[in-house]
Amino acid sequence: MSGAGSDTATFKPPRFNKHGVWAIYKFEVARATRTLIQSLVTPVITTSLYFIVFGSAIGSRMQSVSGVPYGAFIVPGLMMLTLFTESIANASFGIFYPKFAGTIFELLSAPVSPLEIVMGYVGAAASKSIVLGTVILATSSLFVSIHIMHPAAMIMLLCLTAVTFSLFGFIIGIWAEGWEQIQIIPALIMTPLTFLGGAFYSIDILPPTWRTFSLFNPVVYLISAFRWSFYGTTDVGIGTSLTFTIGLLALCACAVAWIFKTGYRLKS
Amino acid sequence: MNAISIGGLGKRYASGHVALRDVDLQIRKGEIFALLGPNGAGKTTLINIVCGIVTPSAGHVLANGHDVTREYRTTRSIIGLVPQELATDSFESVWATVNHSRGLFGRPPNPRYVESLLSQLSLADKRNARIMTLSGGMKRRVMIAKALAHEPDILFLDEPTAGVDVELRRDMWALMRRLRDQGVTIILTTHYIEEAEEMADRIGVIDRGTLILVEDKRTLIEKLGKKRLTLQMRAPLPSVPRELADLGLELGADGTELVFSYEASRSIDISALVRRLADLSIEFSDMHTHQSSLEEIFVNLVSKRT
């Protein structure tokens, strides 16, 4: 049954455990596809509602923002909102659940490096939110005509945001000791930051004090950059936005590295 | 080279509790080693350190000569673990979860191997069943299949038969023997003495974090075991006859039993004893000997330390 009986030397593991990464990724994607219908129907319905309420009912009374019709203007923000919440929810659940169910022992005793674990979990969570983001874009295009000015940048920002927030979710999942904590961050922090972060308006329309205040909100930079890739207009400079986004990614990556180095809340 | 080599191993949990102190232990390739100890002795802690789940506070552990911290990729690839707690995914199928384990441990897919593993564990007809629909015993079989999915050289079983039914216990013992015959080193923890007695080649006893003894099973029984010869009297004796005082006999069961205790390792001339009894006209109707089990030895050892 085992290779041990033969006289072969000790199994030589490869330097990169690609089977391990693939196993984690596949496991997480399988989990997502078990609830595929809910996962896809929810954003389609929500997006449609946004367009019926904001786009048509309110939007028809609103002028265009920076030359972009209001309905089209909110599309990048809508996509970002989903990207934030889905990335955090998926990645945090993905790593929290094994801790909760006790199955984490297998991961900890497997020959997978921290980087490989993160690639598996964060990769899967990011994949799912990218798919959902794309579904929202497709749904939106049924309501408004969308023109993407910088498609390559748009895809890059989509992936960058998905990975960053999946990393953030991964950290939350490791930190969390109960289900409430898993839900608290998205509800208490991400949703307000997104709504106050110019998802549905340009921060230029805010009074000066509030506008300054907004500049401390990281979400402003993400949405601004993403909207730029669509329409070429920004609330803050694209360079600043990109720097900020990449900085956020680096910050999350460092936190994850520290977690594995110390075994924080993973090992006793 | 030993399968597992542990030196100066210590563990103090964040709570301040010291679970292991200065443990030295060598486990030979291909043997079945039983780690015995009461609850809370530190058995799981020891196993979890070797497998990479708990970080040691002091000392080192080698598996097949590789350091489990620095060369964790190598050591974890050759170690399999069936943990004490039953923890499985619920929604996955048996087939998916076993293949997942194989991949996680770095092995390319091998459906034929997984197939044979499942049938050896009587799981073949459950391969498409979701794990949550299985009974506790079946789930335990799945845990074993997962631990063996990557063809490990060294298998840890943490209390494998705690709370399992007789049939599964017998199956597991058979499987352990089969694996040993294939050259797999097996380390099991238990507090069922019969299990160690039945399965192990060597036995280690751990108590409150200290490894108090490691011994060949037979040597252990011989070295520490007491034998007891009980003679059933035809007529009750009022006291041990003075002529036999040198033997240290005891009377039992209201004088109807004469009990002779001696070290199992000492050779005793039973016929001389019988002759002396005949000379004194003491008649007996029956006799039997009893050798202390590991259980008695174990209770003895541990209680001596308190």
Ligand SMILES: Nc1ncnc2c1ncn2[C@@H]1O[C@H](COP(=O)(O)OP(=O)(O)O)[C@@H](O)[C@H]1O
């Ligand atoms: N994570 C932990 N934090 C603090 N103490 C622990 C932890 N895990 C186990 N212990 C303690 O360490 C001791 C040894 O536990 P364990 O290794 O599980 O023993 P055994 O497996 O022999 O029953 C016990 O007293 C237990 O309460």
Ligand SMILES: [Mg+2]
């Ligand atoms: Mg235990």
